[in-house]
Amino acid sequence: MPGLYIGSTAPYSGKNTLCLGLGLKFRKEGLSVGYFKPVGAQAAKVGNAWGDLDAVAISEALGQDIAPDTATPVLVTQDFMHKVFAQGPCQDRTSDIIAAYKKISKGKDVTLVGGSGGFLTSGLYACLDGASVAKALDVPVVIVDRCTHEMNYDILLAIKEQMGDKMIGCVLSDVSGGYLEEVNSVLAPFLARRGVKVLGIIPHDRVLGAVSVNVLAERLGGKIISSAHKADVVAESFLIGTMQVENFLAYFRKHPKAAVIVGGDRSDLQLVAIEGRCACLILTGNLYPNDIILARAENAEVPIMVVREDTYSVARRMEALLARHKLRDPGKFQQASQLVAANLDVAAIRQGLGL
Incomplete structure (x- = not known):
């Protein structure tokens, strides 16, 4: 049965969104769909077995009932890496991957294979890079x-050179509105002339990139001290409050659903953010707000979070968190499905798979 490996030029590029959206689209068209993630890096115990958190979430969304250790036969943990370094890089691990893939794909019309990290480099130290795995599975x-x-057009061309006709094409994801015209008129035609078919241009979507205040508190090590009952509110972006109030207002009006990161001593900016109903207020330096700020936040139902780190360090962590936030929220599944269906050439992918 046909399989399709979905990889990326770099980590956190949208593989999960594409796997989920394409899988749901195929199911809607009446196909039975399997999902497989041969190498996982988000190890966690699920029930009595170990698996990859992303693989578990996508498997459930696609209605696949299979053991987590079958869905992801290779888990990259500290113990795994120590064994690789001690034993040598290229121990034969593909036999387990192939056996698990055959089990999952049996009776399926198509099986989606989710990659890990960047296609050409991630896992190379263990001979488990995307190119090696895709070739072993012959998909x-x-x-x-x-x-x-x-x-990353150079990487796309390098993958095409290595995979040849096995590369059906590419999908350009998270494209901002200001970049869409250039991508459509310049970059997509360029890639096509070099043999890389652009199968879809998926625009930036604020909902998919949003993260709840609860998750922010967990990842940033923060303590929610106000309006904890609103911690399920999501932040779509973040703003750093290090400027004058007038300048801050101009930015804040453009990003009303932002988490505002501000020093615990900047009560002027804190009040502006609260009155503007920001998604949450993140106070840095382990400084707690005064009673007036707390009262205003409770009245406006704006969560306040206190973190130990300085403003710059928190902003860097926020940037990485929003870029890497995983698609594990069931509320985002339908959004991912609609986004992919509306912007992907599914017919070309089916043709490439012989479906």
Whole structure:
């Protein structure tokens, strides 16, 4: 039965979104769909077995009932890496991967294979990079490239050179509105001339990139001290409150659902953010607000979180967190499905798979 490896030029590029959206689309078209993530890095115990958190979430969303250790036969843990370094890089691990893939794909019309990290480099130390795994499974590939700031066209061309006709094409994800015209008129035609078919251009979606205040508190090691009952509110972006109030207001009006990171001593900016109903207020330096700020926040139902780190360090962690936030929220599944269905050339992928 046909399989499709979904890889990416770099980590956190949108592989999970594409796997989920494409899988749900195939199911809607009447196909039976399997999902497989041969190498996982988000190890966790699920029931009595160990598996990958992303693989478990996507398997459940696609209605696949299979043991977590079958869905992800290789888990990258500290113990795994120590064994690789001690035993040598290229021990034969593909036999377990192939056996698990055959079990999952049996009776399925198509099986989606989720990659880990960057297709050419992640896992190379253990001979488990995307190219090696895709070749071992003998499946075609689709590569996702996240176009937030720049496009990894060199990597796309390198993958095409290595995979040849096995590369069905690429998907350009998370493309901002200001970048769409250039991608459509310049970059996509360029790639097509070099043999890389652009199968879809998926625009940036604020809902998929949003993260709840609860998750922020957990990841940042913060303590919610106000309006904890609203901690399920999501932040779509973040703003750093280090400027004058007038300048801050101009930015804040453009990003009303932002988490505002501000020093615990900047009560002027704290009040502006609260009155503007920001998603949450993150006070840095382990400094607690005064009673007036707390009362205003409770009245406006704006969560306040206190963290130990300085403003710059928290902002860096927030940037990484929003970029890497996982698609494990069931509320986002339908959004991912609609986004992929509306912007992906599913017919071309089916043709490439012989479906």
